[in-house]
Structure formats: C-alpha cells, structure tokens
Amino acid sequence: MPNEALFQQALSFFIQRAGRTPTVAAFAPGRVEVLGNHTDYNEGFVLSAAIDRGTFFLAAPRTDGRCRLSDAVHPDLQSEFPAANPSPIKNQESWTNYVRGVWALLAPPERATGFDGVIAGDIPLGAGLSSSAALEISAAIAFRDIFGLKTDPLELARIGQAAEHRYAGVKCGLLDQVTSLFGQLDHLVETDFRSLNVRRPPFPANARLIVCNTGVKHQLVESAYNERRTHCEEAAAWFRARLPHPVSALRDVSMAEWEQWAAQMPPILAKRSAHVIGENERVVKGVQFLREGRLDRFGRLMFESHASSRYNFQNSCPALDFLVERAQRLPGVLGARLSGGGFGGSVVVLAETPRAESIATALRRSAEMEFGRTLDPLILRPSEGARPFPLPLRSK
Ligand code: ADP
Ligand code: MG
Numbered sequence: 001m002p003n004e005a006l007f008q009q010a011l012s013f014f015i016q017r018a019g020r021t022p023t024v025a026a027f028a029p030g031r032v033e034v035l036g037n038h039t040d041y042n043e044g045f046v047l048s049a050a051i052d053r054g055t056f057f058l059a060a061p062r063t064d065g066r067c068r069l070s071d072a073v074h075p076d077l078q079s080e081f082p083a084a085n086p087s088p089i090k091n092q093e094s095w096t097n098y099v100r101g102v103w104a105l106l107a108p109p110e111r112a113t114g115f116d117g118v119i120a121g122d123i124p125l126g127a128g129l130s131s132s133a134a135l136e137i138s139a140a141i142a143f144r145d146i147f148g149l150k151t152d153p154l155e156l157a158r159i160g161q162a163a164e165h166r167y168a169g170v171k172c173g174l175l176d177q178v179t180s181l182f183g184q185l186d187h188l189v190e191t192d193f194r195s196l197n198v199r200r201p202p203f204p205a206n207a208r209l210i211v212c213n214t215g216v217k218h219q220l221v222e223s224a225y226n227e228r229r230t231h232c233e234e235a236a237a238w239f240r241a242r243l244p245h246p247v248s249a250l251r252d253v254s255m256a257e258w259e260q261w262a263a264q265m266p267p268i269l270a271k272r273s274a275h276v277i278g279e280n281e282r283v284v285k286g287v288q289f290l291r292e293g294r295l296d297r298f299g300r301l302m303f304e305s306h307a308s309s310r311y312n313f314q315n316s317c318p319a320l321d322f323l324v325e326r327a328q329r330l331p332g333v334l335g336a337r338l339s340g341g342g343f344g345g346s347v348v349v350l351a352e353t354p355r356a357e358s359i360a361t362a363l364r365r366s367a368e369m370e371f372g373r374t375l376d377p378l379i380l381r382p383s384e385g386a387r388p389f390p391l392p393l394r395s396k
Contacts, residue, residue, distance in 0.1 A: 002027045003122050006073075007056050007389065010120035013072035014058045018116040021391070022058035026141035028386035029054035030129040031179035032211055032348050033339045034188060035301060036283040037309055040173030042232050042276045043194040043249035045283035047201075048175060049209065049382035050183020051129065055121035056389060057138035061146050062114035067103060069096055072120040083107070083114040088167040098132055101163025102139045108147055115146065127213040128338070128345020132168065133176030136160035137386045145388055153181040154196055171226050172341075183385030190287055194251055201290055203382045207334065208356040209348055212363050212377045214319035216344030225341050228272065228315060235273035238265060250276040275313035279305060299335025299350050303328065306337035315342030319371065323347040326366045330359050351379075 007025075014022050029050040036046035062068070067086065070078035079093040086100040099117065119138070123131040140156045143149075151159075157177035164170050178198065179189045187200040232250055240247040242261065247253060250273055258277050262270045282301045289298040306324045310316040320338045324347055327336035332355025339348040351359045360377040367375040 001052060002029075002054060002056070002389070006120050006122055010056045010058050010072040010118050011392075013070070013075070013120070014116070014118040017070055017118065018060065018068070020060060020116075022116075022118070023060040024142045024145040025056060025058045025389040025391050026138045026145070026386065027054055027056050027389040028134045028137035028141065028180045029183055029383055030123040030131060030134045031176055031183070032129060032209060032346070032380070033175065034209070034348060034350075035286045035305060035337075036279050037275070037305060037338070037342070038228060038232070038313060038315070039251075039276055039279045039283070040175040040191070040193045041171070041229055042236070042280075043251040044276065044280040046175050046191050046193065047283055047286060048179040048189050048191070049187075049203065049380075050179055050189070050385050051123075051211070051378070051380050052383040053121075053123045053129070053378070054180070054386075055119055055123065055131065055134040055138045057117060057119050057135075057142040059115045059117040059142045059146060062116055064114055066114045067100075067117070068115070069099055069117045069119070071095075072118050073122075083112045084109070088169075094168075095135075097167040098135045098163055099139045101167030102136050102159055103143060104167075105159045105162055106140055106143045106147075106149070106151070108149075111147060115143075117142070124213050126217040126345070127215075128340030128342075129211065129213070130176040130180065130340065132164060132170070133160055133180045136163050137177055137180045141386055141388060154178075157181055171229050179385075181386050183383055185382065185384045187382055188290075189382075190283075194249075201287060204290070204293070204295055206353050207295060208351050208353050209380045209382070210351050210356060210360050210363070210377050211339065211346050211348055211380060212323050212367070212375060213346045214317070214323065214344060214367075215371070215373060215375065216317055216319045224315070224343060228313065231269060231272040232276055235265070235269040235276075238269055239273070251280060253277055255281055271312040271314070275308045278308050278312070295334050295350070299333070302335030302337040302348075302350060309338055309342055313342070317342075317344055319344070320347055322370055323363060323367065326363060327359070330362050331355060332359055
C-alpha cells in the first residue's frame with residue numbers, strides 16, 4: 001500500500017502552496033530489478049517488481065501559461081517554467097527535468113496552458129530503485145488525467161523514457177517505466193524488451209525481497225551508464241558483421257556464439273557482451289525455475305548475475321560486493337545481486353520469509369560495522385503498479 005500519511009502531507013502542502021485543491025492525483029511505485037541487468041536496451045529480458053514505495057503527483061490545471069512545481073518532502077525545492085516548450089535545466093532545479101520532459105511530450109499543445117503540481121516521494125534518490133521513473137510516471141498519469149487522454153501504459157512508459165533521455169540526459173532503457181506501470185501485487189514483471197510483451201509470473205509466497213541501499217549514489221548522467229550502452233551497441237555491431245544471421249541487438253547472440261568468437265573480439269566488448277548474453281539466458285532459466293518452484297536454483301542465478309556484473313560488466317562497487325558476499329553467508333538467503341544500473345545503489349536479496357527479519361538485521365549490523373553508517377533494509381513483496389490515486393471527496 002502506498003504511504004497514506006505521505007499523500008496527506010502532499011495534499012495539505014498543495015492546498016497551502018496553490019491556495020486550492022488538486023483536481024488529479026497519481027501514485028507511481030519504484031522498482032527493484034530481480035534478474036536481467038542492462039538487458040532492456042539490448043532488447044532482452046528482465047524480471048522485476050514494483051515496490052511499495054513511490055511518488056505521488058498532485059496537480060490542477062492553470063490557464064496563465066505557467067507550470068509551478070514543488071516538493072512536499074523538500075519544501076525548498078520549487079520551480080516555475082513555461083507551459084509552452086519548457087527546456088531542460090542544469091542547476092538546482094534539475095530534478096524538474098523529468099516533469100518538464102513528460103509535460104512537453106504529453107500535454108496537447110493547444111491545451112497546454114500550465115499546472116500547479118506537488119510531488120511527494122519516499123524512494124531514496126539515486127538508490128537504484130528508480131525514483132526517476134516514479135516521478136515521470138506519476139506525472140504522466142496526472143497529466144493524462146488532466147487532459148482526459150486515453151494514452152495507453154506502454155506509450156506512457158515511452159514518454160517517461162524519452163523525458164529521461166532528452167531532458168535528464170540518461171539513455172535509460174524502458175525497464176523502470178514498464179515495471180512502475182505494470183507492477184502487480186505478489187507478482188513479478190517479466191518483460192521481453194523486443195516485443196514489449198509483459199507477463200506477470202506469481203512471486204512465491206514463501207519468499208521475500210530484501211532491498212539494501214548501500215548509500216553509494218550512482219550518478220547515472222556523469223557515470224559509465226551511457227558508456228556501457230555504447231559498448232553494447234559496439235559489441236552488437238561486431239557480431240552483426242560476422243554472424244550468419246541478423247543481429248539487431250545483443251539479444252540476437254547466443255552464449256554458444258559468444259564462446260566461438262570471444263577470443264577474437266576486443267576484450268572490453270567480449271566482457272560487456274558476455275554479461276548481457278548471460279543475463280538474458282539467466283532470465284529465461286529463472287522463469288522456468290520459478291514455475292517449477294525451485295527457488296534455490298533461482299537464487300543461484302542471482303549470485304551468478306552479480307558475479308557477472310562485477311567481473312564482466314564492471315558496474316558493481318565495493319559496497320555492493322560486500323553486501324552480496326555477506327548475504328551469501330546468511331542462513332535463509334537464496335540469492336543476492338545488485339539491482340538496477342549499478343555503480344552504487346542497492347542490493348536485492350531473495351530470502352525465505354521466516355528468516356527475512358533476521359537477515360535484514362544481520363545486513364544492517366554488518367553494514368554499520370563496515371561502512372560506519374546506518375542502512376535501512378526494506379523487506380518487500382512485489383506491489384501494485386502506477387495508478388490514479390483517489391482524492392478525498394471534500395477536496396474535489
Ligand atoms: P534513481 O532513479 O535510481 O533513484 P536517478 O539518478 O535516475 O536515480 O534519479 C534520481 C533523481 O530523480 C534525483 O536526483 C532527482 O533529480 C529526481 N527525483 C526523483 N524523485 C524525486 C523526488 N521525490 N523529489 C525530488 N527529486 C526527485
Ligand atoms: Mg533512475
């Protein structure tokens with residue numbers, strides 16, 4: 001369930017800032033990536049889950065050509081921008097770029113006369129849990145409803161992604177937006193990023209996900225994320241020039257083909273492609289293990305995934321490696337790996353339900369001793385996806 005107290009805080013803040021009540025509200029969750037890392041933009045497969053933390057977006061239309069946005073959790077964050085063709089900004093208001101982008105791409109130009117908007121979120125920022133997609137998608141649903149549009153969820157996901165590319169400068173895949181939109185209580189989201197076909201296999205009742213934020217901020221824009229994406233494109237082009245069948249993305253290359261050619265590839269491209277190709281195969285196997293109830297085998301794939309991130313894709317970091325290694329030694333832990341883009345952010349642990357609390361406590365203690373700071377592991381079940389959030393009747 002989304003945080004009702006946070007919603008009330010956002011509502012009071014909106015009334016105080018805008019001097020009226022909002023006409024629409026939306027909630028979009030963050031997400032955790034369970035298996036399949038950096039595979040989305042390689043047209044591959046991912047298993048992910050929406051989490052019960054996310055972002056509320058409350059809004060009401062304006063008619064004066066102004067967009068006014070503020071954050072109920074950080075009241076000093078506020079920004080005003082023009083309703084017509086807002087441009088991305090590079091200063092302390094850059095958090096609004098996600099919303100500027102969604103507005104520019106979604107609002108019908110003839111009716112885009114502005115809005116008052118308030119956000120309130122409880123996802124730690126830059127923790128690999130996709131606060132950025134939660135912000136984009138909550139804004140997208142609120143704007144869709146302001147204009148009474150019928151935009152379907154996949155199109156909303158694409159708009160969120162395009163906003164992140166063009167306004168925030170991160171060339172992300174579609175994973176975060178799709179998971180935020182398609183999440184389902186107690187189900188994983190299994191996405192084929194070529195066909196954009198989404199399935200939702202049940203998440204086992206006897207397991208929990210424990211998400212541990214290292215507190216190491218990944219800085220996707222400046223970091224190696226875009227560089228990794230380029231490596232993947234170069235590796236796909238390398239195989240395209242040599243394999244006898246079409247290769248439009250690394251999705252089209254099998255591990256057998258990789259093994260045949262790896263020694264001849266530039267070493268960096270061999271490592272990057274081993275990760276993506278291996279991850280795709282792990283997701284396919286993982287879905288099968290889930291279906292057969294073989295959670296231990298599924299968990300082993302998570303450990304393999306982390307090792308591949310660490311050595312092949314080099315998108316791990318010492319704090320992530322420490323938590324995965326620590327988790328691996330705890331009874332009741334089935335698997336653990338980094339979740340999301342990497343270079344910091346969070347670890348996701350698959351745990352037997354009865355031991356989830358003690359595992360979380362052990363991880364908290366170890367992290368305190370190792371990093372000298374407090375860490376707050378979240379014990380989660382997959383949650384429901386993004387949706388309009390009902391406003392109390394009196395505020396309409
Ligand atoms: P992640 O998506 O993993 O949290 P990103 O770097 O992709 O990390 O996105 C984090 C950025 O999104 C923040 O630095 C901020 O600019 C913006 N953001 C997202 N949610 C909020 C929020 N609730 N309040 C303020 N800024 C937010
Ligand atoms: Mg993000």
